[in-house]
Every structure is written in structure tokens, then in C-alpha cells.
Amino acid sequence: MRAYGPIVVMVAVSLIALGAYAQEEETGPIHTLQSGTAAVFTPAKYASGAVSDAEYRAFTALGDLVAGDASKSQLEEENAQLKKEIAELEEYRQESERLQELLGYQDAYDLEGVVCTVVSRSGESWNNTLTISKGTNDGVRPGMAVVGPSGVVGQVASANSHTSEVRLLQDPNSGVAVLLQSSRAEGIVKGSLDGRLYLENLPDDAQVEQGDVVITSGLGGNFNRGLIVGTVSKVEGASGGPTRKIIIEPNESVGPLQEVMVITGMGSEGAAAENPEEDIEEDDSNAEASGQDSGIDQGTGLDAGAGDGTSLDVYGEDTSLWMEGQVG
Amino acid sequence: MMINEKGILIAGAAVAVLLDVILSPNLPFFSNTPNFMIAYSVSAGLLSRDNCVYGIAFVLGMISDLLGYGPVGLLSILLIAAVAVERNYLSGLFRARSFSEIASFLCVILGIELLHAFGTVLLMDGIDPIDAVVYIALPCSVLDCVLGVLIYLAVGKILVNRPLQPERRPSKPRKL
16 A cells, blocks of 8 residues: 555646646646746747758768759859849849838837847647747736748747747647738637648638638737738638638748747837838838938848837736636 | 665656657647656556555656646645555556556546546636546557557566566576
């Protein structure tokens, strides 16, 4: 009987933890312990990122090694072709930069944020998360929206002093309040275990077509209004029917992400403006009049502003909404 | 230096935790990653009669739960139950050499993954049970089984070849 004593104690502790987890809020002790454990393993997560880089380099080197003479000449041809394309792309890049300047993109979105490196990805199948290199010391707080170079990536789930965990849009517990840019119909984009994004809770009469742009609506208070989430890639079932399933293709592919920006502030409605062109012109003239810089670096599209955490009150105490796995 | 069975098993558990954090995210299989802690606990349960295996199962289950965002305590209960089942029904028979033995290994891991999936579905909102089985439990079982057999063979070899416990080696008949 004595031999079973420790086993009974361990099962009892597990059951108590399980019960407490089921009952408590996101700010409860068990959830806090989860965040703390992630912080303890931060050095190992950095090592994981290094292994990931080494793995990529090894595969590339292996590909080079196994390339035979025939493929070498083919590679040389491809190399010449690529050089030509690079020269052309450089022209396009410069043109794009000039156009961006003209459009006043950065003033239109007026983003402020903290740029972070992706340290590692989730090692657990049930969660779709990233570990990023900035934490509360840099002004990152749970609930803040995280974007990549072309769209929303997810939201900060927990933050330690030096690192934070980002829950990706694809995570089954994530949910973001969105609207369709064309019809202004509002709904919720939810992640799933199959890795897809689904648009739910749309009004029955809302018309949805493939290619419709989906942006954050700002409801719930955590995500700023007007950030691009993705586009409608597939609509299954008839409009108004309970079986209608809308699949969203995210604008930002998480796989190759190396840097992300945690948004700490946004001065405009971005893509949610009724007439984006007018909005851009208006913002442009305002910026000229005030002589202020919007905070987005022209070269990278990102800026490390607001790192002092002074602009965080926008989110107030509304973070619990998203943290409960509801609307962002 | 004294190296006992308990020491080897605990050191192996520590290595399993590190490998899970460092290596696991870099071994994706249909967007799933293997769980070194489940694989190690199941292997240790088959390899050792030492009661510390229950403690290892508990600690590894807790760490695995704490590293994710799922229900805390669920995996530790399942791993303790799995060790108990292995000790009563599989231990001593398993050598990972025949199909039936590997199949029984897979059954234990599949049982853990399925019960973990159902527990997670019950305790967390918005997870479809069929998705949980198809997209998580089944692929993870395959991954963990492959990993578990490798760990079983490696740890088994270390335990058998310990220098300070030669009595565990099968003795050869001597010619007089």
C-alpha cells in the first residue's frame, strides 16, 4: 500500500491542477505558471532557432553537393538569368519606393510598434505559437496585435521580461473580429486544427465572393481597425445557409517569417477607411502640416518606435476578451 | 562513478525535455511535431521496474502541459496511467523486435494521444473532436511511436551495458 502512496499523490496533484485550470481565468495561477515555464525555457528556444537555421543551411549545402556537372551548367544559366532579373527587380523596387512615398502609405496607416525577431516556433501540435525576442521590458503586452510585412500574424498571448509568445491566427483558440472590405459585413476569423482560417458569424444575407479582402474591424479593442488579415479563398455552400463555410487565405505566410512587429499604436483606420484614397490624402496633408513622422521606417516598412511602452493604454484592460479565446 | 538505473532514467528524462524544446519544432510532420516526453515516458515504463518511472511520467507530463497552452495536469495523469498499464501487461515481454510488440507500443501511444485529444476537446472551447483526432492525435501517434521505438532501443542498450551492473548481462556458459 505504501508503494502506491506517491502515485496517488501525483494523480491527486494532476487532478487538482486540471480542475484549477478548467475553473480559472486567463490570469489565474496555473495560466501564469504556463507563462513562467515558457520564460524558463527561453534559452533552449533560442537554441531551437539556431538548430532551425543550421537545418536550412545543411539542406542547402546538401543540395549543392549532390548537384552533378549537368546540373551545374544548368545552374550557371539560371544564375545569369537571375542576375538579369535582379537588375530588373531593383528598378521595380526603386519605383515601388517612390510610389509608396507618393501614396503616403506610412502616414495612412500611422503604425507604431516594436520590431521583434522570431526566436522559435511552437514544439507542441495543439498550439500554433511563435516566441519573439521582445517582452514587457520593450513595451510588449498580452493582447497586442502582431503583424508581418504584409498582414496580421496573430496576437501576443503572454509576455515575459525579454520574450513573448504570439498566438497565431491559425491557432484553434484564436479569434479576430473582422469585416469584409467590399460589403462591410462583420464576422470573426477563427483558426482551426487543420491550419486553415474560417470566417464565421457573418450575417446570413452577407454576400461573399472569392477574392474579397478581409480586414480587422477593431471590435473587442485589441486589434486596431483596418489591418489586413487576408482574402477569401473559397466559399462553400449557399449564402444564408447554415452550412456556408468561408475559407480565408492569410495575407502573411507564417512559415518564412523572421521578423514581426508588435503594434503599439495606429493613428488611422488603415484599410478600413470608407474611401482609402481620400483618407491617405487627408493623412498626408495632416502629416505635412504638422511636420510629424509617422514612425514607419521607409526601408523596412517597420519601426521600433514606442519601445518605451508609453502608447499602450490604447488597449486598456480589454485584453481579457481575446485571451479567453473570443473576439479580438 | 556510480551509475544506477534511476540516475540513467532521470538523466534521460532531462535530455528528453531539452530535445522536445530544441529539436521538436524542427521536425514537423503534417504541421505536427513529435513529443519526446511522451515517447520517453512510454519507453521508460517498458524498460524499468523502478518506481521512479511514475515520477518521471508525472514530471514530464506536467512540463509538457506547462510548455503549451492546453489543460495542465491532463498529460501527467495519462502518462502515469500508461506506465501502470505497461507494467501490468507489457513489461518483460516487449523487445521491439516483432510487429506485434511494436503494435502494442503504438496502441499505448495512440491511447494516450486519443485520450489527450478528448480531454482537450472537453476542457477547451472551439475544438472539433473529429479534427482533433484526424489532424493531431493520429499523426502525433505515428511520430511518437517511431521516436519511442528509437528511444527504447537507445535507452535499453545503455541500461543493459552499464559497467557497474554486469549481472544484468546474459551470462555465457563456460567450457570446462
